[in-house]
């Protein structure tokens with residue numbers, strides 16, 4: 001939200017009514033954030049008939065906005081995504097809305113703004129290294 005608001009802040013985005021690009025589901029009374037994984041083999045890209053949904057070969061970010069091909073709002077990506085993280089854009093004539101990884105920021109705004117550090121943004125190698133450290137600590141605990 002923050003990255004797509006005029007203010008650039010979460011509070012400003014809430015005040016402006018900016019539509020959320022990540023989602024939080026309640027499971028057994030606990031909040032679970034669901035967001036685009038920018039999949040290695042994105043089902044949404046495969047499903048997109050116009051080519052609007054693309055995975056950037058350098059950044060790995062999957063996005064349908066800012067590309068040469070236009071999104072026509074066929075919703076095939078919505079049906080294909082296994083996580084349900086693409087939604088129709090409110091107030092627009094049939095454009096799909098999803099996390100775009102805050103392409104212009106070094107770290108996505110949701111990760112920067114989460115007060116409980118529930119979200120992380122890291123390369124897959126760093127993720128694996130962190131998991132090895134955790135597993136090793138559990139083995140010697």
Ligand code: SF4
Pocket residue numbers: 035036037038039042043044045062080081082083084085086098
């Ligand atoms: S929108 Fe869904 S299918 Fe597409 S990259 Fe994100 S998680 Fe994967």
Ligand code: SF4
Pocket residue numbers: 047048049050051052053064070071072073074075076077078095096
């Ligand atoms: S809604 Fe847009 S991005 Fe999604 S499959 Fe259709 S044309 Fe592609």
